[in-house]
Structure formats: structure tokens, C-alpha cells
Amino acid sequence: MSVVRHIAIMGCGQLSRMLALAGMPMGFQFSFLAEAGEATQCISGFGEIVTITDQSPAELFEALGRPDVITVERESVNVPLLRELQEFCPVYPDPDVVWAIQNRHREKTLVSRLGIPLSPWARIQDNDPVAEAVKAIGGLPVVIKSTEDGYDGYNQWVAETEEDLKAFDAERTKLLQQVVETGKGINEWIVEKKIAFDREISVIGVRNKQGDVVFYIPGENRHQKGILKSSIVPAPLLSDTLKQKAEAYITCLLKETNYVGVLALECFVVGDDLMVNELAPRVHNSGHWTMDGAVTSQFENHIRAIANLPLGETSMHGVAGMVNLLGFKLSDETSAPVQLVGEKAHLHWYGKSSRPGRKLGHVNIICDDEQALLAAIEKVEESYS
Ligand SMILES: Nc1ncnc2c1ncn2[C@@H]1O[C@H](COP(=O)(O)OP(=O)(O)O)[C@@H](O)[C@H]1O
Ligand SMILES: [Mg+2]
Structure with a gap:
């Protein structure tokens, strides 16, 4: 297997930023593919940014600096272009899987075919x-x-x-x-x-080319107007039966699709049942806590998986929480809210301009117990809203 030194990412948002931030300490070089008009502040200064216009795939590959592997930070990407780029280097996850997941009908057909419950x-x-x-x-x-x-x-x-x-x-x-x-x-x-669910949880799994699979402890996610607001890990009140189901579903999906990289699975908890809501063929907002709360972050493990390296430990210390910092008014609140940095609180700020509801950053909080965590989450939510 060839050695990977240079990784190109399709997409220039905060997920690309955090992938690059995880890969740089291991010596990887990055470049980025942007759609015309795409905002690129998040990855400014992180490597070459190539905007897609009318170049041929060969020209794009050259402009990217001949990467050893290409990956994606979102599912709504140009899959035909990804398939053409496969002629020059591996693309992970495989464009066919991205294609299946980027359309809810194909996604649900895939999940149903594997016998995994859905609404x-x-x-x-x-x-x-x-x-x-x-x-x-x-x-x-x-x-x-x-x-x-x-x-x-x-x-x-x-x-x-x-x-x-x-x-x-x-x-x-x-x-x-x-x-x-x-x-x-x-x-x-x-x-x-419409499911009258008890809670929403997600589980994040990773598979490398050799077929090794690891997953993180499932977390509970709280949404506000359809946007993730906060996550708590481990998901409180999640029975062992439900945890095992989540792990079995993510493992099945990773193996059956020959997946390489991070895959996220969002689920509804209904009594003792778990129903899949949706999949994301990429690093996921509900896994941001892993940057500070897990031995190896989801970002580092995605890089390891696509670079043919051994996957890292996913275990965690204590309990972890993540609070999204969403833009709340059309003002110029673009500077980092450093007042949120605390003994147990870690600020991640993406350098984006503000719009209502836009994800501008997040705070990870790592505590010894759930009670302290919930109080700390509330404090962040109160001081940033
Ligand atoms: N079938 C459903 N029943 C109840 N709530 C749902 C259902 N589908 C979605 N939701 C709610 O809307 C949120 C966003 O829906 P989702 O399908 O995850 O779309 P998105 O791609 O916007 O995340 C979910 O996290 C959940 O809170
Ligand atoms: Mg969702």
C-alpha cells in the first residue's frame, strides 16, 4: 500500500478545518476543493484551495498538488467528479457510498436492505x-x-x-x-x-482498509429547530441493550458497504427499540466531543483510516459534553468568545462570519460526573445565546 503524505478534502468548512488540524501533527499536507462561491475562511492558510470551474479531473488533480488520497467533509458533493478523480488516487469513503447516503431515498433503501429498523x-x-x-x-x-x-x-x-x-x-x-x-x-x-421518540442518540464508527472497526460510546443529542444544540456522552439512561444495538448497526453498515473512514449514525430511541434516522458519510457534529474527551478524536481516526494507518483508541475519560455556538444575530460577532474557555471547557472557534443559526464554533466540556457536566453545559448555553 502506498504511503500517504498529502490529503485533499472536498469542502472548505469547519469539518475540513478540524480534519486538517488533526492531520497536521502527523505530518500530513492538505489541499482543498471548493465549489464556486464556497466560503473558505475555515481553512484559510491550511493549504492550496482549488476552486472548481471548468477544469478537467486531471487538471484538478494537478492543481491540488497530486494528493495521495481524497476525502469529503459533506455528503452533498459532486459524486461524478469524485468518481473521475478515482482514476488518479483513492477516494475515501468510496463515491458509491457517498452517492447512496446523499439521497434519503437511496439511504433508506440501503438501511432497509441490511435489515436495520427505520421509521x-x-x-x-x-x-x-x-x-x-x-x-x-x-x-x-x-x-x-x-x-x-x-x-x-x-x-x-x-x-x-x-x-x-x-x-x-x-x-x-x-x-x-x-x-x-x-x-x-x-x-x-x-x-x-413522525416518531414520538424518548431521545435521540448517535454513534460514530470508523473502518480502515484492512477492515478494522472501532466505534465511540454513543451520545445523546439535543436539537433546537432541527439544528444540533448539544451532545452528552455517554448518553444518559441508555441501556446496554440499546448500546449493543447501536454498535451492531454501525458495525454492519461499515462492513457491508466496505466503508473506509468515519461514518455517523443518528438514531431515535423508542422504548427498547432503536430506529435509524439518518447516516452521515463523514465526521459528524455529534462527535466533536472526541477532540478533548476521547483518546483519539474522530478527526484523527478519519485521517488514520484513509491513510492506511492503525486506528486509535476510542475510549474516554469521565463524561463529555459539546455545546454548539450558533450565530444568533446579524451582527459582527466574529471574534472568538474566549470567555467560554474554562478549566474543564475547551473552545473550538471556526473563524467564520456570523449568520443567525450558523455553526460558528463549539465548546467541549469534560467532567468527572454527569451532574457537573449538565451544570457546565447550562452555563455555556446561558452565556452564549
Ligand atoms: N421521523 C421523525 N420523527 C420525529 N422527529 C424527526 C423525524 N425526522 C427528523 N426529526 C427531527 O428533525 C431533526 C432533523 O432531521 P434529520 O432527518 O436528522 O435531518 P438533517 O439532515 O437536517 O439533520 C432530527 O434530529 C429530529 O429531531
Ligand atoms: Mg440529522
């Missing part, structure tokens, strides 16, 4: 009657999600009543009109049963 779902395209899909999955309430271009709760509609379905239909008419006018946009959705 009942049906697909609608164009003007397919939404009422029939709702009936097929057992009636209201439902959550309707575009199959692509949805993240942090965008492009989702919760329908509790017939009226809500009508509101969705009105919105859909506008979206379909946009597709007619511009040739692009949203024309496919997943209708899924």
Missing part, C-alpha cells in the same frame, strides 16, 4: 399524491423531507393535520415551478412517520 417511509416524486404516501405509512403525523439538499432541518415539513399537508402541497407547487423554470431544485421527497 416507516414512502417516497413521493413530482405531483404524487402525498395523502397516499401518508396512508401507506400508517397516517399522520409525518415528517416530509426533500431527498437531497436537506441538513440542519432545512427542507423539512412536519405535518400533524390535513391542513399541514395542504400547506406542504402549496409549497411543493412553488418548488416544482422553480424546477420547471431553472432546471434544478427539489422534486422528490420522503414522507416518514
Whole structure:
């Protein structure tokens, strides 16, 4: 196996930044592929940034400085381009897996095929009657999600009543009109049963090319308006049965897809059952605590996996929490809130400009016990909101 020294990442956001920050101490060089108009502040000064225009894949590979491996920081990437780049160096995770996960219909088809439980779902395209899909999955309430271009709760509609379905239909008419006018946009959705879950958890797993698999202790995630607000690890009240299920599902997904790199799995806890909500073929916000709370961070383990290195220990000391710092007003609050740094609190600031709801940074808190952790999380949330 060839030695990896140079890693190129498709995407220039905070996940790329944290991947590069994890890889640099091991001596890796980085370069980045940006879409036209993509913000690149997060990785400014970290390596060559190549903006995709009309270059051939060979020209892009050269411009990136002939990387030894290419990876991604998000699922909504140009998969045909990734496939073409595979001619020049390995791309991990495999573009076919990214392709499967970047569309909710293909993602749910994959998870169902592996016999892993999901919320009942049906697909609608164009003007397919939404009422029939709702009936097929057992009636209201439902959550309707575009199959692509949805993240942090965008492009989702919760329908509790017939009226809500009508509101969705009105919105859909506008979206379909946009597709007619511009040739692009949203024309496919997943209708899924709204689950009255007890809690949301996630589990993060890693697999390298040799097939070694490790995973982190599952954490509980709290969302606000569809955006992750905080995580607590280990997930409080998670029974051994549920933990084992989460570990079995992530292991199955990693092995069955021949996955290389970090894969995240978001789940709903319903009694003693676990239902998969979605997958992310990349490092994940709910795993940011690992930067300070685990022996090896998810970022370092992703780099190790794609660089053919042994995976690092994933065990943790104490309990860990992560609080996202979301932009809350259209002001110039771009300087790091260093007042959040504390004895047990570690600030990670991404250097982005502020927009309401935008992820600007996060604070990791590592404590000896859960009570102290919850109090510390509350303190951060109160002083940054
Ligand atoms: N079927 C569902 N039932 C109940 N809540 C849901 C359902 N689907 C999504 N949600 C809520 O919305 C959040 C965001 O949905 P998700 O599918 O994870 O999309 P995103 O890609 O935006 O993260 C979830 O974390 C959960 O809180
Ligand atoms: Mg999600």
C-alpha cells in the first residue's frame, strides 16, 4: 500500500478545518476543493484551495498538488467528479457510498436492505399524491423531507393535520415551478412517520482498509429547530441493550458497504427499540466531543483510516459534553468568545462570519460526573445565546 503524505478534502468548512488540524501533527499536507462561491475562511492558510470551474479531473488533480488520497467533509458533493478523480488516487469513503447516503431515498433503501429498523417511509416524486404516501405509512403525523439538499432541518415539513399537508402541497407547487423554470431544485421527497421518540442518540464508527472497526460510546443529542444544540456522552439512561444495538448497526453498515473512514449514525430511541434516522458519510457534529474527551478524536481516526494507518483508541475519560455556538444575530460577532474557555471547557472557534443559526464554533466540556457536566453545559448555553 502506498504511503500517504498529502490529503485533499472536498469542502472548505469547519469539518475540513478540524480534519486538517488533526492531520497536521502527523505530518500530513492538505489541499482543498471548493465549489464556486464556497466560503473558505475555515481553512484559510491550511493549504492550496482549488476552486472548481471548468477544469478537467486531471487538471484538478494537478492543481491540488497530486494528493495521495481524497476525502469529503459533506455528503452533498459532486459524486461524478469524485468518481473521475478515482482514476488518479483513492477516494475515501468510496463515491458509491457517498452517492447512496446523499439521497434519503437511496439511504433508506440501503438501511432497509441490511435489515436495520427505520421509521416507516414512502417516497413521493413530482405531483404524487402525498395523502397516499401518508396512508401507506400508517397516517399522520409525518415528517416530509426533500431527498437531497436537506441538513440542519432545512427542507423539512412536519405535518400533524390535513391542513399541514395542504400547506406542504402549496409549497411543493412553488418548488416544482422553480424546477420547471431553472432546471434544478427539489422534486422528490420522503414522507416518514413522525416518531414520538424518548431521545435521540448517535454513534460514530470508523473502518480502515484492512477492515478494522472501532466505534465511540454513543451520545445523546439535543436539537433546537432541527439544528444540533448539544451532545452528552455517554448518553444518559441508555441501556446496554440499546448500546449493543447501536454498535451492531454501525458495525454492519461499515462492513457491508466496505466503508473506509468515519461514518455517523443518528438514531431515535423508542422504548427498547432503536430506529435509524439518518447516516452521515463523514465526521459528524455529534462527535466533536472526541477532540478533548476521547483518546483519539474522530478527526484523527478519519485521517488514520484513509491513510492506511492503525486506528486509535476510542475510549474516554469521565463524561463529555459539546455545546454548539450558533450565530444568533446579524451582527459582527466574529471574534472568538474566549470567555467560554474554562478549566474543564475547551473552545473550538471556526473563524467564520456570523449568520443567525450558523455553526460558528463549539465548546467541549469534560467532567468527572454527569451532574457537573449538565451544570457546565447550562452555563455555556446561558452565556452564549
Ligand atoms: N421521523 C421523525 N420523527 C420525529 N422527529 C424527526 C423525524 N425526522 C427528523 N426529526 C427531527 O428533525 C431533526 C432533523 O432531521 P434529520 O432527518 O436528522 O435531518 P438533517 O439532515 O437536517 O439533520 C432530527 O434530529 C429530529 O429531531
Ligand atoms: Mg440529522
